[in-house]
Amino acid sequence: MKAAQVRMETGAYAAALAVKSARVDVVPGYPITPQTSIMEAVAGMVESGELNARFIPVEGEHSVLAAAVAASAAGARVFTATSANGLLYMHEVLHMASGGRLPVVMCNVNRGIFAPWTLWADHQDSMAQRDTGWIQYHCSSNQEVFNTILQAFRVAEQINIPVMVNFDGFAISHCLMPLTLPAQEDIDRFLPPHEPEWRLDPAHPSSFSNVTMAAEYAPFRQMLSDDILASIPLVKQAAQEYKDITGMWDGDTIDTYRLEDAEVVAFAVNSMAAELRLSVDILREQGIKAGLLRPRLYIPFPAEDIIKALPQNAQVMVLDRNYNFGHPGGILASELKSVLFGRRNDITIKNRVIGIGGIDLTRRFMADEIRAMMNE
Amino acid sequence: MKAAQVRMETGAYAAALAVKSARVDVVPGYPITPQTSIMEAVAGMVESGELNARFIPVEGEHSVLAAAVAASAAGARVFTATSANGLLYMHEVLHMASGGRLPVVMCNVNRGIFAPWTLWADHQDSMAQRDTGWIQYHCSSNQEVFNTILQAFRVAEQINIPVMVNFDGFAISHCLMPLTLPAQEDIDRFLPPHEPEWRLDPAHPSSFSNVTMAAEYAPFRQMLSDDILASIPLVKQAAQEYKDITGMWDGDTIDTYRLEDAEVVAFAVNSMAAELRLSVDILREQGIKAGLLRPRLYIPFPAEDIIKALPQNAQVMVLDRNYNFGHPGGILASELKSVLFGRRNDITIKNRVIGIGGIDLTRRFMADEIRAMMNE
Amino acid sequence: MLELRINGFGGQGSVTLAHLLAQAALENGEQGQALPFFGVERRGAPVRAAVRMSPTTIHAHSQCELPNYVVVMSEKLTEAAVNEGISDCGTVIINAPHAAAIAKHTTWQIDADAIAHEAELFSADGPLINIPLFGAVCRVLNIPQNIMEQTILNKWPGNSGKRNLGAAGKAYNTVKQVSV
Amino acid sequence: MLELRINGFGGQGSVTLAHLLAQAALENGEQGQALPFFGVERRGAPVRAAVRMSPTTIHAHSQCELPNYVVVMSEKLTEAAVNEGISDCGTVIINAPHAAAIAKHTTWQIDADAIAHEAELFSADGPLINIPLFGAVCRVLNIPQNIMEQTILNKWPGNSGKRNLGAAGKAYNTVKQVSV
Amino acid sequence: MATSIKKLPDNEQVLSGNGACGGCPATMALRIVGKALGPNAIMLLTPACAVASMGMTPRLAYNWPCINITFASAGSSASGISNAVEIMKEKGRLQGELPTVFSWVGDGGTYDIGFQALSAAAERNENIIHFCYNNEAYSNTGIQRSGATPRGTWTTTTPTGKRQPKKNMAQLMLEHNIPYVATATVAYPGDLYDKVVKAKNIRGMKYIEILAPCYLGWQFDMAETVQLSRMAVRSGAWLLWEAENGKISFNSPTSLIINGKKEAAPVDEYVMKQGRFNRLLKGPDAPERIAEIQGDIDHQIAFMRERAKITI
Amino acid sequence: MATSIKKLPDNEQVLSGNGACGGCPATMALRIVGKALGPNAIMLLTPACAVASMGMTPRLAYNWPCINITFASAGSSASGISNAVEIMKEKGRLQGELPTVFSWVGDGGTYDIGFQALSAAAERNENIIHFCYNNEAYSNTGIQRSGATPRGTWTTTTPTGKRQPKKNMAQLMLEHNIPYVATATVAYPGDLYDKVVKAKNIRGMKYIEILAPCYLGWQFDMAETVQLSRMAVRSGAWLLWEAENGKISFNSPTSLIINGKKEAAPVDEYVMKQGRFNRLLKGPDAPERIAEIQGDIDHQIAFMRERAKITI
Amino acid sequence: MKSVTKAYRPISWPMMGAGGDTGSWRVHRPVVDPQICNRCQFCWVYCPEAVIDRNEITIDYRYCKGCGVCATECPTGAITMVKEED
Amino acid sequence: MKSVTKAYRPISWPMMGAGGDTGSWRVHRPVVDPQICNRCQFCWVYCPEAVIDRNEITIDYRYCKGCGVCATECPTGAITMVKEED
Numbered sequence A, B: 001m002k003a004a005q006v007r008m009e010t011g012a013y014a015a016a017l018a019v020k021s022a023r024v025d026v027v028p029g030y031p032i033t034p035q036t037s038i039m040e041a042v043a044g045m046v047e048s049g050e051l052n053a054r055f056i057p058v059e060g061e062h063s064v065l066a067a068a069v070a071a072s073a074a075g076a077r078v079f080t081a082t083s084a085n086g087l088l089y090m091h092e093v094l095h096m097a098s099g100g101r102l103p104v105v106m107c108n109v110n111r112g113i114f115a116p117w118t119l120w121a122d123h124q125d126s127m128a129q130r131d132t133g134w135i136q137y138h139c140s141s142n143q144e145v146f147n148t149i150l151q152a153f154r155v156a157e158q159i160n161i162p163v164m165v166n167f168d169g170f171a172i173s174h175c176l177m178p179l180t181l182p183a184q185e186d187i188d189r190f191l192p193p194h195e196p197e198w199r200l201d202p203a204h205p206s207s208f209s210n211v212t213m214a215a216e217y218a219p220f221r222q223m224l225s226d227d228i229l230a231s232i233p234l235v236k237q238a239a240q241e242y243k244d245i246t247g248m249w250d251g252d253t254i255d256t257y258r259l260e261d262a263e264v265v266a267f268a269v270n271s272m273a274a275e276l277r278l279s280v281d282i283l284r285e286q287g288i289k290a291g292l293l294r295p296r297l298y299i300p301f302p303a304e305d306i307i308k309a310l311p312q313n314a315q316v317m318v319l320d321r322n323y324n325f326g327h328p329g330g331i332l333a334s335e336l337k338s339v340l341f342g343r344r345n346d347i348t349i350k351n352r353v354i355g356i357g358g359i360d361l362t363r364r365f366m367a368d369e370i371r372a373m374m375n376e
Numbered sequence C, D: 001m002l003e004l005r006i007n008g009f010g011g012q013g014s015v016t017l018a019h020l021l022a023q024a025a026l027e028n029g030e031q032g033q034a035l036p037f038f039g040v041e042r043r044g045a046p047v048r049a050a051v052r053m054s055p056t057t058i059h060a061h062s063q064c065e066l067p068n069y070v071v072v073m074s075e076k077l078t079e080a081a082v083n084e085g086i087s088d089c090g091t092v093i094i095n096a097p098h099a100a101a102i103a104k105h106t107t108w109q110i111d112a113d114a115i116a117h118e119a120e121l122f123s124a125d126g127p128l129i130n131i132p133l134f135g136a137v138c139r140v141l142n143i144p145q146n147i148m149e150q151t152i153l154n155k156w157p158g159n160s161g162k163r164n165l166g167a168a169g170k171a172y173n174t175v176k177q178v179s180v
Numbered sequence E, F: 001m002a003t004s005i006k007k008l009p010d011n012e013q014v015l016s017g018n019g020a021c022g023g024c025p026a027t028m029a030l031r032i033v034g035k036a037l038g039p040n041a042i043m044l045l046t047p048a049c050a051v052a053s054m055g056m057t058p059r060l061a062y063n064w065p066c067i068n069i070t071f072a073s074a075g076s077s078a079s080g081i082s083n084a085v086e087i088m089k090e091k092g093r094l095q096g097e098l099p100t101v102f103s104w105v106g107d108g109g110t111y112d113i114g115f116q117a118l119s120a121a122a123e124r125n126e127n128i129i130h131f132c133y134n135n136e137a138y139s140n141t142g143i144q145r146s147g148a149t150p151r152g153t154w155t156t157t158t159p160t161g162k163r164q165p166k167k168n169m170a171q172l173m174l175e176h177n178i179p180y181v182a183t184a185t186v187a188y189p190g191d192l193y194d195k196v197v198k199a200k201n202i203r204g205m206k207y208i209e210i211l212a213p214c215y216l217g218w219q220f221d222m223a224e225t226v227q228l229s230r231m232a233v234r235s236g237a238w239l240l241w242e243a244e245n246g247k248i249s250f251n252s253p254t255s256l257i258i259n260g261k262k263e264a265a266p267v268d269e270y271v272m273k274q275g276r277f278n279r280l281l282k283g284p285d286a287p288e289r290i291a292e293i294q295g296d297i298d299h300q301i302a303f304m305r306e307r308a309k310i311t312i
Numbered sequence G, H: 001m002k003s004v005t006k007a008y009r010p011i012s013w014p015m016m017g018a019g020g021d022t023g024s025w026r027v028h029r030p031v032v033d034p035q036i037c038n039r040c041q042f043c044w045v046y047c048p049e050a051v052i053d054r055n056e057i058t059i060d061y062r063y064c065k066g067c068g069v070c071a072t073e074c075p076t077g078a079i080t081m082v083k084e085e086d
């Protein structure tokens, strides 16, 4: 392990530094709060020559991802980032990226969606993309943002599926925290150059995504579904190798805190899951055997790891920062129930939707919520 | 009940006739196979004067829905229709329509999505919109398409939430079948003119969807989530009153066939659910106590009605025509598991994804599938 | 429930033929369904359409795998059409000047091209054979001639209708079963 | 974990102040965090920022509800700032020529405007008060002066850095606790 | 002669205590537009400074019915509203004068992400007014380059200066053959007022673009907002013209520059007053950079002079 | 003089047995384009007839690397590819000549849903060629109106005839100040070939629009495809021109019409040959309808004649 | 159809001070000298905040943001910007 | 990074007959009369199907769709369209 460097950086700048460390080739971008800071940083690095890549300032997010997937099909390593309505506007192309097996990596800086306008964090934007066929991570610190983007490129290019790296707007993107930068050689060892086994190449003409009859179309989709599940071991491997090379660890598919003997398990993602560690401590002080299970990987849903990790007869308190319209409560709760159905009837699941539109989630507030849920 | 008229019409034309019967004001449209036939029919009715409305031929689907929601905010009754990538391209505006509580009614003629291109039916397009806050119906016949569009306007305008009416491309949209047209007076009785309690009105200036702090934003979203669930009784009421007035019945939130004594329950939506009635008959002939449960209402998910309807210890065979990426199998199965968790541990759920990209789903094939699933 | 498949070439009017048959079923007091298969085929490429008739509501929405009847609009397609699937002891109706009986299947023959020529029914691609074929199929399905005629007049009120009547009627009465 | 909130007006440099304090924590061998609240506020409107310092990893990502320290960049805001929340026996640091002690709270006062004037630190909105305030807060938090100075030099290598040092140092040494 | 200041009506559609920056040129312009349109209008807004300025739910700083819409949608949503009010009136569900339907959109929402829907609305000749208040950047997100950003401008996404010239948006709309196109800027309120009144009384698609010098993005002292607007016109960096049914006429003082009665002021003063330019003009290449900016302006003047001669 | 037919190269990028209709003008044009571009190119396609014609997975009728992309995305996806190949070459990951990156897009994908991304690519002056094969409708979905559909045309969404004139798309691209813009049509293969060769050798954004008379949409006998293309030019319904760095020159035979050496043929014959027009010309209003169509053509000729005089 | 729920829509209503008591944003305050003022109304027309009375040429300090545009545009120099004393 | 799975991508490869044996679409067949033909290659250049040999002026009937463009454009009338006999 080469000497690493520690500096104070925002989550947004940490993302830009990961893009630089990954030696990305092409970055199409478009501004949207709170993601804009990433694009500004990348544009600056490109113009200063710090990063040898092309920054393409297109005219809207649908075009951002359209430029990204095409550049990826041409064989380039491609990054972009967005938030909220930018992500929603990309929706059609999100499906194209996964269906076409193009390993783009994108940060989504979570923000609540229109209508009405809000600038602040919740998770409706990325969770509403759960059916687009992207692998999705959720990060809970600046350091994890940096680490995860590098791991994401590795997994994406190994399995040929695009990866979305989510983290909360402001609470992470604009939060200045210490960041450890591994030596570039270590990163290069972890993430070798992109070597696609297929690309748009005049020397070997072939065509991408013609009209396809059901007999061929259905197997493509089945393979996509299968390979998304097949990414789980790769995600674990990436986390492990990253740890071996850099010494840093954020968990692999899941991250836990004081879970072993827990009777009450907080279940949540992103920055609120970091704050929840403090809530767990508060509850423990109050004599409640609390613990935390944070899915770091949201898609594919790490069902087996969760089923293994949950203590017997635990009450799981799912704290969703999104709505599962058409059902009461949130999406995480519903997904957890679906995977525990018929497999962990010992578990009780309770659920609340909190933090919508950026409502501040403090350790005390969440500890109180969990206590209240216990008496429901 | 006034004298009704029976004629042979395609599903697409049945939809256009419903638009005419609903006395719609504004119809923005854009072509996409297999939906195009609806827009062509509506454009023809408008130009011939048969329908006193404005048809707006905009330049793409994002604009289709943007024109639709704005027209709705101005107080008009608005309809549109799309398919597949057209629907995906609208995604950002789908969220706006529900968040803004604008009661637009839209047909989605189900078609598999890009990449690669397919023209034929599966349900990834509409099911990938499950988190956009729209109420969603699935129809299994031309007649049901006609009936449902009228019921959809009623429910949408009562609860101020947009409604999507789904039916399969070709199998329904281009299938010529007998259609019963109730007398216009009966329809007018069932669906009185749109009287929004709010609209863009210079006499009472007010503004729609400004930037909103969390303290106000969160309650808006909570209300949306609550009201989507609150639409269930309205959906039932609409089906019942429609029956009282026209004599026609397609089920309310769910539709069942030979379910009472069933030990094996086929669970599916849209045209395949119609064909499944024949599969059920085949299985019964083979001595298998089969039955069918078809959610006619997909969002909100009619959990209580399903829980009530499912016979004790039934094996439920969920046949999904979509993928639930990140989980094995399809979306319907996962949603069903989530609502049965902790409530119907007597039920076994099995799941297969079939009919992707338009693979033809015959009664024999599906009967065989179900038999195969029984021995899994 | 009676199931029928039409095999033809794009431009021969298979969709209209399917629609006419479904209409005739309704006219005949039954339920009818026409379900053409749509792809990216251009004029001249092979096409298919399904037709169903039943005294009770039709719930089927799939293409006909093993239809009771197969209508072959061009004899070029006969083999392909039969191989595509037909119920045992299903019936085949072939448009051709003369046709050989198909093993194990009742076979009917009609020279729709000749009749269309005669009646001067033409499209860009040549004779409009779907009208005479409609007549022929009605006969084979034992749909009364007046029902057949009413269906045509409903679709084409006025003169073109009349002209079509002649051709359809001729086919209705000249379609013949091929003896093995 | 030490929690601190800054209350100021847009344009007074509260974000830079928060960043400097978090940097100083790192410089001081601790973990630091600066978490400004961003809204649609324009220059002149009230703004807030959270700062945390801790010997161990900081997991908190919320705004500071009940901080141990509140920094008031303009005395106009004193009452609002305190009402917004502060831990019992929390400390308040006020930028004002003279300040009255706040009941139940240790209160410090510093005339950052005057010091900025003197050092000729100006922005479009008047004196650059965040530099002296940084010095004052470091003193109150018992962050050694050399750490405070190093932090400034890291941020502004060169002359502007030097000029800032003076102002910050002056504040470091003149900020005084208001006796009740 | 443009309407004199004293003849402008009293009505205020923009209310005091709105959320805009002090000295905001967009708000300044909207106030004059409001005087011309009056209260019987429906306003559409795409995400922009104008939205951040309009107040947060439940408070509104504009005295019209307003609808916030998705960023790409001004052209299509305005079409939806104008068709809706017209058919509802036809059907007798609306009484009184038809309201004017207008969009209030920044340059990002007009030149870039909103251009397609706008162009299509023009092709359909929808009965709407599209206003573009042009501050030559994405200001609300902190000053990124847009299609309206002139060559050589610093923005956060062009830290060494934008390489491409801006789109000639008003001319592009003119080439859509719509009944009315006009340009204006805040320093000439009477001119702006007259153009809006004219547009209001023409049926079909109208496009009005207003240069809005934004102190935050352009980096000058906010008190100078009107000064910068005036300098832009005097230097020819911004041309005042209007076109009814395709016939272009220039408005004073641009008309004097076009017909040679008056020299355009050299761009130096205008450029040097703005941090977005002058921060890049500290190096040895400053003369070439200024020459490039001047060149783009001279080209534009010469081109529009010729274009105006086409009266077909 | 345009390259003579016999001098056109042998290479065929469009393979026999493709999925297009017999007599397809788009395929006809692509064959000639292929001869000019050669094999070292990357092709982008948006949903259109050209996609339905290219064969279904795993079969391909075009002898290039091709990528199907979302409908709105030709301009942005082509930019992504051209930037990708250039940086990969810079970094030494690509050897040999840079491939030409070109989009093959219909009028719907160019005038309507793809216009925004295209306009933005032009503003950034991306190094790509955008081809629009213009059959004046959404043909692949069964003939609906597009921004390229001329006034008075029957389509399934304008059953009584389109009310608005078409966009002057090629001119709009010209006004984006890109290095090269050209129009062409299938009846003049040498002219088309030369323009593509020229575009291939210019760096930056190139736009080439090809009129493609589609028998299915226009409703004429497919054998007449080239005839209709010729009539369109002779009647002035389609003008052949090109513009290098903004300077327009007309190509024969349009040049003869423009400089008055030759009368444009009256539009009647052209219109009457097409079902999309003549089905609406059976009523008493036929003369006015034809006059309106003729009027749009005359206006366009007169306008472009003047526009070409601007050489700034 | 009539709605059965009072739909909870994100609606806003016109009011002064929608952006807050923007007078508090002021760093400098515009002061008009009626002796010098010639009533040309330039300040009124250019004030983005609509806080100047066009007849009295008085300023509503509750909302005046102190941008200084009025002072810059005043042809007679009747408006001076004075530092706000807190 | 190298991919670990052979990603199952929707890829297609160039081949003749990608649209099928399009010769079967023909209703009329173009027949060239070599006596009349002057080798001008008009038919070759306009043939959308690229089935005409520019030197021999022979037609590949496997794929010729019988559109008749060649016959219409032939200046010498050397090409006649004759009905396909099935």
Ligand SMILES: Cc1ncc(C[n+]2csc(CCOP(=O)(O)OP(=O)(O)O)c2C)c(N)n1
Pocket (backbone or CB within 6 Å): A031, A032, A033, A061, A085, A086, A089, E047, E048, E049, E050, E071, E072, E105, E106, E107, E108, E109, E110, E135, E137, E138, E139, E140, E141, E146
């Ligand atoms: C789809 C989408 N993309 C991006 C944004 C973020 N956004 C909000 S305002 C804005 C800038 C608008 O620029 P402009 O239209 O020029 O108006 P200005 O802010 O300059 O007044 C952007 C990029 C958004 N709200 N929606």
Ligand SMILES: Cc1ncc(C[n+]2csc(CCOP(=O)(O)OP(=O)(O)O)c2C)c(N)n1
Pocket (backbone or CB within 6 Å): B031, B032, B033, B061, B085, B086, B089, F047, F048, F049, F050, F071, F072, F105, F106, F107, F108, F109, F110, F135, F137, F138, F139, F140, F141, F146
């Ligand atoms: C987002 C989206 N909307 C609509 C469609 C449906 N669609 C496919 S091809 C086509 C017509 C294309 O028209 P044009 O670009 O003119 O090409 P042409 O078919 O005329 O060759 C349409 C509307 C689509 N594939 N994607």
Ligand code: SF4
Pocket (backbone or CB within 6 Å): E020, E021, E022, E023, E024, E025, E026, E027, E049, E050, E053, E135, E139, E140, E214, E215, E216, E217
């Ligand atoms: S940034 Fe500029 S345009 Fe936006 S509100 Fe402030 S002054 Fe106005």
Ligand code: SF4
Pocket (backbone or CB within 6 Å): F020, F021, F022, F023, F024, F025, F026, F027, F049, F050, F053, F135, F139, F140, F214, F215, F216, F217
């Ligand atoms: S419809 Fe027209 S453009 Fe499309 S393939 Fe057929 S001939 Fe070509």
Ligand code: SF4
Pocket (backbone or CB within 6 Å): G032, G036, G037, G038, G039, G040, G041, G042, G043, G044, G057, G073, G074, G075, G076, G077, G078, G079
């Ligand atoms: S601008 Fe000056 S002179 Fe004119 S009215 Fe205002 S204060 Fe008086």
Ligand code: SF4
Pocket (backbone or CB within 6 Å): E023, G030, G046, G047, G048, G049, G050, G051, G052, G059, G063, G064, G065, G066, G067, G068, G069, G070, G071
């Ligand atoms: S300072 Fe600005 S806001 Fe105040 S009155 Fe003058 S112009 Fe208006």
Ligand code: SF4
Pocket (backbone or CB within 6 Å): F022, F023, H030, H046, H047, H048, H049, H050, H051, H052, H059, H063, H064, H065, H066, H067, H068, H069, H070, H071
């Ligand atoms: S008929 Fe058509 S396809 Fe056949 S050779 Fe002639 S031009 Fe080519």
Ligand code: SF4
Pocket (backbone or CB within 6 Å): H032, H036, H037, H038, H039, H040, H041, H042, H043, H044, H057, H073, H074, H075, H076, H077, H078, H079
């Ligand atoms: S066009 Fe006629 S003359 Fe010319 S080469 Fe072809 S067949 Fe011969």
Ligand SMILES: [Mg+2]
Pocket (backbone or CB within 6 Å): E106, E107, E108, E133, E134, E135, E136, E137, E138, E139
């Ligand atoms: Mg702007």
Ligand SMILES: [Mg+2]
Pocket (backbone or CB within 6 Å): F106, F107, F108, F133, F134, F135, F136, F137, F138, F139
């Ligand atoms: Mg087209």
